[in-house]
Amino acid sequence: MDINGKNIILTGASSGIGLDLLKKLTRFDCKILAVARTIEKVDFEHPNVTKYPCDISDPKKLDGLFDHALSQWGHIDIYIANAGFAYYEEIESPDWEHIEKIYKTNVFSSFYAAEKMKAINQGRPFRMVVTASAMSFLSLPGYSLYSSTKAAIRGFAAAYRYELEKEQKLQLVYPIATRTSFFKEAGSGTPVPWPSQEPEKVSDAIIRGIEKDKNSIFPSALFNSIRIMNGYVHFLYPVIAWMEAKKLYKWNAGKK
Numbered sequence: 329m330d331i332n333g334k335n336i337i338l339t340g341a342s343s344g345i346g347l348d349l350l351k352k353l354t355r356f357d358c359k360i361l362a363v364a365r366t367i368e369k370v371d372f373e374h375p376n377v378t379k380y381p382c383d384i385s386d387p388k389k390l391d392g393l394f395d396h397a398l399s400q401w402g403h404i405d406i407y408i409a410n411a412g413f414a415y416y417e418e419i420e421s422p423d424w425e426h427i428e429k430i431y432k433t434n435v436f437s438s439f440y441a442a443e444k445m446k447a448i449n450q451g452r453p454f455r456m457v458v459t460a461s462a463m464s465f466l467s468l469p470g471y472s473l474y475s476s477t478k479a480a481i482r483g484f485a486a487a488y489r490y491e492l493e494k495e496q497k498l499q500l501v502y503p504i505a506t507r508t509s510f511f512k513e514a515g516s517g518t519p520v521p522w523p524s525q526e527p528e529k530v531s532d533a534i535i536r537g538i539e540k541d542k543n544s545i546f547p548s549a550l551f552n553s554i555r556i557m558n559g560y561v562h563f564l565y566p567v568i569a570w571m572e573a574k575k576l577y578k579w580n581a582g583k584k
Contacts, residue, residue, distance in 0.1 A: 336358055337410065340500075341410070342369035344527045345371065345527045358376065361380050361397055362379050363379075366381070378542065385436070404449075404454065405454055409458045413430065414513075419472060434481075454496055461478040461503060461505045462502050465482075465565075466569070501534055501566065504551045505525070506526070508527050517579060525547065
């Protein structure tokens, strides 16, 4: 898909991958609605960018986001569901609200937005892009809930793509650990998993993926190679998980 001339909603635009992607999208002749829970954190100005505050975990506010975009543009061509967060933790007790909070942001909002894009476009071409994670393939200790949210997105997409019409795409992005404030927000002193990369590499891959209509976007060639090799040599994922488990035990011991 040619990004020029398109109307784009981008969530999670205030930092990391989202902020870098926002800046790079302004190189195209497109209109962008930059969305964040705290809109003051979107520290970027451009004539083609409009900022919009929204808590995407609230369906009524998400409806409001779509209504606002449609009132301004008439149609939405690309929705980039980049907003999300993680817990870094060793789960010690059952907590329904704790589970629900991460699923409402990471999972429910993406599913709902994908359904909205199909409903409002009525056969028109569109792109729904979701920032999933390498952890949707490789669940890591400390990220049990986060990994499960990303695996849920991958499972949804695998089936939902068959319900879309020609030129309607649901594209998933699978970054490895990205060196942003994401891990600081996951928990104090959170170690960054291996391997890791800079957000600029992810945003570049997203743009290429949209242009080339890729269903699956892998910003890290290293991880994609590991993923493919694990299909033949099944001990690779367990070895990486064991390495991350040692980090979790050390981190948890430091808290006590």
